[in-house]
Amino acid sequence: EIVMTQSPPTLSVSPGERATLSCRASQYVSNSLAWYQQKPGQAPRLLIYGASTTATGIPARFSGSGSGTEFTLTISSLQSEDFAVYYCQQYNDWPLTFGPGTKVDIK
Amino acid sequence: EVELVESGGGVVQPGGSLRLFCAASGFTFDDHTMHWVRQAPGKGLEWVSLITWDGSRRDYTDSVKGRFIISRDNGKNSLYLQMNSLRAEDSAFYYCVRDGQWLVLDYWGQGALVTVSS
Numbered sequence: 001e002i003v004m005t006q007s008p009p010t011l012s013v014s015p016g017e018r019a020t021l022s023c024r025a026s027q028y029v030s031n032s033l034a035w036y037q038q039k040p041g042q043a044p045r046l047l048i049y050g051a052s053t054t055a056t057g058i059p060a061r062f063s064g065s066g067s068g069t070e071f072t073l074t075i076s077s078l079q080s081e082d083f084a085v086y087y088c089q090q091y092n093d094w095p096l097t098f099g100p101g102t103k104v105d106i107k
Numbered sequence: 108e109v110e111l112v113e114s115g116g117g118v119v120q121p122g123g124s125l126r127l128f129c130a131a132s133g134f135t136f137d138d139h140t141m142h143w144v145r146q147a148p149g150k151g152l153e154w155v156s157l158i159t160w161d162g163s164r165r166d167y168t169d170s171v172k173g174r175f176i177i178s179r180d181n182g183k184n185s186l187y188l189q190m191n192s193l194r195a196e197d198s199a200f201y202y203c204v205r206d207g208q209w210l211v212l213d214y215w216g217q218g219a220l221v222t223v224s225s
Contacts, residue, residue, distance in 0.1 A: 043215035091210035
């Protein structure tokens with residue numbers, strides 16, 4: 001099983017600032033990597049797939065990069081609605097596995 | 108608009124059974140593979156199972172193999188998860204999820220809560 005790790009566990013950011021979240025896979029996953037956002041009491045929402053392709057309806061301030069085992073989600077200028085937990089997920093091998101999440105909260 | 112609505116959750120004793128339902132609308136159901144993903148309260152996400160559009164392929168995470176059965180009825184735009192021999196560690200929100208393009212989970216339902224407790 002591919003183990004996904006995320007850092008940092010919590011990221012404190014002021015509105016308008018840039019946030020950079022990291023995700024690492026224990027094995028090579030090519031670009032088969034997705035990012036999800038989850039707000040309290042809500043289901044996850046797909047943000048990024050294919051490591052860098054933005055999903056439908058996702059604002060341009062969200063971007064993804066990386067390949068192989070190291071990936072990054074960047075939020076260029078945090079808005080109030082962006083404070084949430086972010087999960088990465090690999091889909092290169094079975095079973096599909098998620099990282100433990102990074103919580104982005106208000107500084 | 109894509110909509111996925113789960114039902115069938117509840118409280119069940121260890122060793123018991125429960126069947127989850129997912130009603131899909133707003134898209135061509137039989138064009139898509141479907142998944143179940145679960146999340147224990149306050150915890151992370153765990154993929155549980157998938158079924159291809161025609162039911163020809165079904166996969167499960169190891170911890171539920173032999174206990175859970177995924178199925179679908181394309182005529183009713185419905186996805187199901189039969190859960191048997193339930194354990195305390197199966198307690199979670201269970202999300203019905205659409206597969207947008209092979210293994211990309213693009214739309215999620217709001218979840219059904221399953222609690223396994225005596």
